[in-house]
Amino acid sequence: MRVSRTALIGLPILIALPLIVHLLFGGSEKYYLHLLIQILIWSFIYTGWSLMGRFGLTSLGHGAFTGIGAYATVLLWNYAGLTPWLGVPVAMVIAVVVALLVGYPCFHMRITGHYFALLTLALTEFIRLCIVGLRDYTGGSLGTQPRRYGDGVSLYAMQFEPDRVLSYYIVLTLWLVGLYIWWRVDRSMDRFALDAASQDEEAAASVGINVTREKLKVTAISAAMCALGGAIYGQYQMYIGPDTIAGLSVSLNIVFACIAGGLWVMLGPTVGAVFTQVLSEVLRVSMQSSVTLQALFGSAVLALDTLIYGLLLILFIIYMPKGILGALLEKREKTSSAPTPPSRAVLR
Amino acid sequence: MLELSDIDAGYGGFQALFGISMSVQPGEVVAVIGSNGAGKTTLLRVISGLLPASSGAMSMEGVSLRQTPPHRIIETGIAHVPEGRRLFPRLSVESNLKIGAFIPAARKKFEERLAFVYELFPRLKERRAQLAGTLSGGEQQMCAIARALMSGPKLVLLDEPSMGLAPVIVAQVFDLVRRIRREGYTVLIVEQNVRQVLKIADRAYLLEVGRIKASEPAAELVASDEIRKAYMGI
Ligand SMILES: Nc1ncnc2c1ncn2[C@@H]1O[C@H](COP(=O)(O)OP(=O)(O)O)[C@@H](O)[C@H]1O
Ligand SMILES: [Mg+2]
Numbered sequence: 290m291r292v293s294r295t296a297l298i299g300l301p302i303l304i305a306l307p308l309i310v311h312l313l314f315g316g317s318e319k320y321y322l323h324l325l326i327q328i329l330i331w332s333f334i335y336t337g338w339s340l341m342g343r344f345g346l347t348s349l350g351h352g353a354f355t356g357i358g359a360y361a362t363v364l365l366w367n368y369a370g371l372t373p374w375l376g377v378p379v380a381m382v383i384a385v386v387v388a389l390l391v392g393y394p395c396f397h398m399r400i401t402g403h404y405f406a407l408l409t410l411a412l413t414e415f416i417r418l419c420i421v422g423l424r425d426y427t428g429g430s431l432g433t434q435p436r437r438y439g440d441g442v443s444l445y446a447m448q449f450e451p452d453r454v455l456s457y458y459i460v461l462t463l464w465l466v467g468l469y470i471w472w473r474v475d476r477s478m479d480r481f482a483l484d485a486a487s488q489d490e491e492a493a494a495s496v497g498i499n500v501t502r503e504k505l506k507v508t509a510i511s512a513a514m515c516a517l518g519g520a521i522y523g524q525y526q527m528y529i530g531p532d533t534i535a536g537l538s539v540s541l542n543i544v545f546a547c548i549a550g551g552l553w554v555m556l557g558p559t560v561g562a563v564f565t566q567v568l569s570e571v572l573r574v575s576m577q578s579s580v581t582l583q584a585l586f587g588s589a590v591l592a593l594d595t596l597i598y599g600l601l602l603i604l605f606i607i608y609m610p611k612g613i614l615g616a617l618l619e620k621r622e623k624t625s626s627a628p629t630p631p632s633r634a635v636l637r
Numbered sequence: 638m639l640e641l642s643d644i645d646a647g648y649g650g651f652q653a654l655f656g657i658s659m660s661v662q663p664g665e666v667v668a669v670i671g672s673n674g675a676g677k678t679t680l681l682r683v684i685s686g687l688l689p690a691s692s693g694a695m696s697m698e699g700v701s702l703r704q705t706p707p708h709r710i711i712e713t714g715i716a717h718v719p720e721g722r723r724l725f726p727r728l729s730v731e732s733n734l735k736i737g738a739f740i741p742a743a744r745k746k747f748e749e750r751l752a753f754v755y756e757l758f759p760r761l762k763e764r765r766a767q768l769a770g771t772l773s774g775g776e777q778q779m780c781a782i783a784r785a786l787m788s789g790p791k792l793v794l795l796d797e798p799s800m801g802l803a804p805v806i807v808a809q810v811f812d813l814v815r816r817i818r819r820e821g822y823t824v825l826i827v828e829q830n831v832r833q834v835l836k837i838a839d840r841a842y843l844l845e846v847g848r849i850k851a852s853e854p855a856a857e858l859v860a861s862d863e864i865r866k867a868y869m870g871i
Contacts, residue, residue, distance in 0.1 A: 478739065485725045485736045492723035494687055497711035497740040497788060 295556075303461060307454045322453040328559075328566045329460040330522050331546070333467040335558030337514025338543045340474055340507055343552045345401065345487040349540045350391065350409030353416035354512045355519030356535025357384040362520040363435045363529055364426055366446065373435075373447035377520045384516035385509045387412070392508045396501040399490060410537065417536040432530030435523065450527050463521060464559070467514060471555050474510065479503055515543075549605045551612025560614040569598050638663045638823060639684070639715070639792055644693035646683045653679040655847045657693070661792065666814070666824040668834045670858075671844035677827040678720045680844070681794045684825070685717035686710040697792070711740055716790035720797050722781040726770025730761055730780055733769045737787030746789060754783040757816065775806040782813060786822075793817060795826040799833065811837055835859045 302309075310321045338351050361380035365371040371379070391412050395405055420427045427433055438446035442455065449456050474480055486493040486500045493500050523529040532538055542565065550561020572594035576582055582590050609616050639661040646654040653676045661667045671677050682688040684695065686707035695702040697713040711717075725733050734754065738747045755762040758779050764772060769780055778798050785793055795814065799807040811833050818824055818837070828834035835841060841858050843851040851858070858864050 478744070481732065481736055482739060484728065488725045488727055489723050491687060492719060492725065493736075494707045495685055495711075495717045495719050495723070496737050496784065497708040497743075498736070499706070499708045 307457055319453055322457055324566065324570060326453070326456050326460050326525060328562050329457075329464045330518055330525065331542075331566060332559040332562040333460070333464045334515050334518035334522075335543055335547050335550070335562050336464075336467040336471050337511050337518060339547045339552055339558045340471065340511045340514070342544070342547055344483040344504075344507065346504065346508070347402075347406050347544065348409040348508075348511075349406050349537070349544065350388075350412040351511070351515045351543050352413040352536050352538070352540035353409075354384045354388065354515035355522070355539055356413075356416050356420060356531070357387060358516030358519030359523035359529040359534040360420060360427060361516075363433065363523055367433070367436045368426065372445055373520065373524060374445075377447070377517065380520055381513045381516045384512045387416075388508050388512035389505060392505050393501070396504040396508075401490075410540070413535075413537050413540045417531050420531045420535055427531075430531055432528055432533070434528050437527075447524050448527070450525050456525055460521065460525070463518070467518075468555060468559075470510065470514065474507065475555070479506060483507060545602045545606075547612075549602060549609075549612055551615030551618075553611070554614050554618060557612050557614045561612065564613060565598075565602075568601065569594065572597055638698055639825070640694075640696045641684070642694045644683060644690045644695060646679060646688055646690045648688075652691075653847050654683065654690075657847075657849055659842055659849065659852065661823060661825050663791070663823055664821070665840065666818050666826065666838045668838035668841040669825070669827045669844055670829070670831045670834065670841055671827075673829065674846075675844045676847040677844055678796055679847075681717060681719075681796050681825070681827055684710075685715060685794060687717070708740065711788055711790075712742065714789070714791035715794065716785035716788050716792070717794045718778075718781045718785045718796060718798065721800065722777045724769040724772075724777055724780055724784070726768065728769055729766050730769055730772070731765040733780055733784050734761075734787050737784035738789075740788055743788045747787070750787050750789060754786050757786075757820070758783055758813075773806075774802045775809055778802070778810050779813060782817065786817070790822065792823045792825060795824060797828055797830075798826070799828065799830045807833065831864070 306325065307318075307322060310318050310325070314321050334351070334355060338348065341348055358377070358380045361383050362373050362376040365376040365379060366373055391409065394400075395408060400408060421429050424430075435446070435448065438448055441451050442449050449459055482493065482498045482500075482503045485496075486498060486503060490500055519534050522534050526533070529535075546561035546565040547558050548561070549564055550559065551557030576590055576594045576597075579590075582593065586593060605613075611619060641660070642658045644654055644657040645652060657680060659667075659669075669677055669680060679688060683690050684702075686702070686705055686709070689704060693703075697710070697715060700713055702710055702713065707717075725736065728736070731751075734751060735747065738744055738750060743750070755765075760776060761780055761783055764776065769777065772780060782793070782795070782798070798810045798814065802810060807830065814824060814826065815837055826834060826838065835856075835858055840852070840854050842849050843858070843864070851861075853861075
């Protein structure tokens with residue numbers, strides 16, 4: 290009920306948002322649309338990660354999958370002339386194969402917790418090194434761009450960035466698809482199985498859950514989503530770099546945002562994306578335009594926003610372990626007298 | 638029903654079971670007794686596939702179970718109630734039962750079996766919405782047995798159901814075992830509480846440091862001086 294009422298009000302607002310932005314911020318609507326688009330793409334990526342993260346599979350490897358998505362798509366287009374309509378699926382398949390190759394031994398040997406995080410971190414670093422190493426094609430640490438196809442919007446080349454409103458609707462659709470996938474997984478028996486396995490693997494195996502297979506399934510979905518998100522990000526930005534869409538910083542941002550927003554609720558990762566994107570943007574703008582701060586710290590002011598951002602995240606993790614949305618919903622549940630079905634309430 | 642012959646098993650380089658041969662006939666309650674570290678838990682884990690045997694043969698109703706993963710073994714009708722109960726503590730009682738019916742064949746019969754285990758254990762029905770981790774020890778054991786029954790087994794493996802429970806509760810737990818036997822389940826039970834388990838078992842195997850030392854009708858084991866001295870403190 291709660292979700293559907295939210296959807297009933299929220300969806301029309303989201304659809305009308307470009308118009309609202311146009312009316313409110315006439316002059317700088319491009320900037321605000323850009324911010325919204327970024328939030329939606331990252332929300333989709335974060336939602337993909339949370340499919341695994343909520344079951345205690347804390348992957349630091351998803352920066353590899355977004356990187357594979359973005360780079361494979363762009364390289365196939367630039368060097369093989371393959372339209373992203375085929376390039377994106379190919380990129381997703383590559384990401385899934387890599388995910389399964391790393392996931393299978395991990396899950397089979399019951400590697401969890403810190404070891405899993407470290408192993409997946411190594412994957413991220415490996416992919417980043419590959420990107421930097423193949424600098425003749427990838428542009429190394431400077432990054433590269435998809436070759437422009439004509440001047441404006443191109444369906445064939447999947448280039449939509451010149452039209453911000455169109456871009457907004459594309460990523461809005463993407464985001465909705467992400468929520469739909471989350472919802473399907475949440476309702477499935479696999480969710481139950483993974484929940485059980487995250488609490489006690491041996492017991493889960495003893496009731497007939499093929500734990501390795503269940504984990505691989507959700508890993509594949511998660512990697513595919515992140516690859517798709519990475520690819521769309523590249524197509525929208527018309528630039529990909531090893532630090533903006535691949536690598537450890539992306540992996541860490543994903544984890545931070547999901548934890549900040551709330552891992553166990555559908556819109557948690559989205560709230561995390563809104564929070565982290567808006568926060569870093571506000572900090573960046575205010576720090577860099579403040580004369581007092583510049584006088585005080587000189588050029589170090591450029592790093593100040595990242596510093597505060599990191600500090601706030603630490604505070605969040607300590608004081609709001611269920612995330613912003615998780616904590617809010619919990620509060621509402623406590624105050625509202627409406628009885629919720631116990632099994633659902635318990636699982637959230 | 639269940640046949641084991643010459644099973645060896647262990648952990649890495651450490652061998653815990655040596656040439657175990659045993660059998661369970663339909664309708665029986667068979668006990669495996671032995672002191673701490675004898676290999677009782679290891680034996681049940683081998684039977685349910687959680688630990689692959691390193692050699693030997695095993696079959697359930699004529700179907701060979703060698704190198705069969707746990708999710709296939711459960712489909713042959715073997716359900717394992719692990720040592721220490723191992724419920725999913727942060728899931729409700731009913732969710733635990735739902736997961737007990739995870740295998741495809743059991744999912745279809747979920748409603749029917751849920752009604753059956755609630756009838757068998759009315760206490761669980763009262764506590765259906767409670768988190769499994771907050772149940773009392775005896776209730777947890779009840780829930781663990783019920784979860785195993787949800788897969789629709791023929792043979793139930795029970796690993797020390799009385800472990801860590803107060804004496805009064807222990808008696809209740811053995812009563813549960815009698816009840817599921819009356820429902821027609823075959824039971825293979827592993828226990829250190831020899832005195833109690835021999836009261837409900839038809840036959841018993843004595844396991845000592847990974848080897849079967851004796852295999853006799855329960856009544857004869859009860860009468861044996863050696864057993865009385867070593868395991869029942871009489
Ligand atoms: N996971 C394990 N790794 C290594 N050794 C184990 C493991 N589990 C049990 N053992 C060893 O195997 C032997 C049998 O243990 P177990 O089957 O648990 O005995 P019991 O259930 O009869 O108390 C013991 O010596 C124990 O130390
Ligand atoms: Mg034991």
